[in-house]
Amino acid sequence: EVQLLESGGGLVQPGGSLRLSCAASGFTFSSYAMSWVRQAPGKGLQWVSSISASGGSTYYADSVKGRFTISRDSSKNTLYLQMSSLRAEDTAVYFCAKSPVAAADNWFDPWGQGTLVTVSS
Amino acid sequence: DIQMTQSPSTLSASVGDRVTISCRASQSISSWLAWYQQKPGKAPKLLIYKASSLKSGVPSRFSGSGSGTEFTLTISSLQPDDFATYYCQQYNSFPLTFGGGTKVEMK
Numbered sequence: 001e002v003q004l005l006e007s008g009g010g011l012v013q014p015g016g017s018l019r020l021s022c023a024a025s026g027f028t029f030s031s032y033a034m035s036w037v038r039q040a041p042g043k044g045l046q047w048v049s050s051i052s053a054s055g056g057s058t059y060y061a062d063s064v065k066g067r068f069t070i071s072r073d074s075s076k077n078t079l080y081l082q083m084s085s086l087r088a089e090d091t092a093v094y095f096c097a098k099s100p101v102a103a104a105d106n107w108f109d110p111w112g113q114g115t116l117v118t119v120s121s
Numbered sequence: 122d123i124q125m126t127q128s129p130s131t132l133s134a135s136v137g138d139r140v141t142i143s144c145r146a147s148q149s150i151s152s153w154l155a156w157y158q159q160k161p162g163k164a165p166k167l168l169i170y171k172a173s174s175l176k177s178g179v180p181s182r183f184s185g186s187g188s189g190t191e192f193t194l195t196i197s198s199l200q201p202d203d204f205a206t207y208y209c210q211q212y213n214s215f216p217l218t219f220g221g222g223t224k225v226e227m228k
């Protein structure tokens with residue numbers, strides 16, 4: 001069974017940094033693209049970032065470009081999202097999600113349970 | 122960027138009703154569209170990909186149709202477990218984008 005387990009969320013001050021992790025199991029992690037999608041409280045879904053299976057291609061929403069970095073470690077079956085210069089508008093539940101193939105421009109299935117990031121002073 | 126517009130934003134329906142949710146893309150996305158179901162406090166779940174392909178294990182009362190810029194998610198006979206929020210998502214090009222969501226609530 002495919003499982004994705006996010007961690008690393010919490011309360012951080014504006015301008016601060018945080019690193020999210022997503023531990024993957026139940027599939028060959030290195031063969032599939034992965035993504036982060038967020039959902040602000042009471043709002044809809046917003047794609048944040050994706051990384052190809054090899055890690056050689058990364059993609060970002062304009063709202064996080066230059067502040068967030070996606071990466072993966074296939075030896076640890078873990079996806080990361082390094083977030084810096086955090087703003088109040090980054091407050092959201094962050095989900096990691098698996099793509100069906102190596103390329104990142106695809107649908108998401110499954111999703112992790114999410115981790116809450118709160119940016120507030 | 123490709124904008125995805127869902128309608129209606131809220132839909133009131135009863136068990137057994139046929140429900141239709143629309144999703145419009147601001148430019149052609151061929152059939153590169155997925156539909157998700159999300160319940161409060163839970164992660165979204167994939168229902169349909171490639172506009173009309175039903176994910177294995179998803180009840181057959183769910184169906185998707187459309188191509189180009191106009192898409193539809195249909196629930197043929199609404200069941201109690203189907204009250205939730207539904208999102209469309211295009212994966213034709215980056216940035217990947219979602220519709221604003223349609224909440225299906227009990228009438």
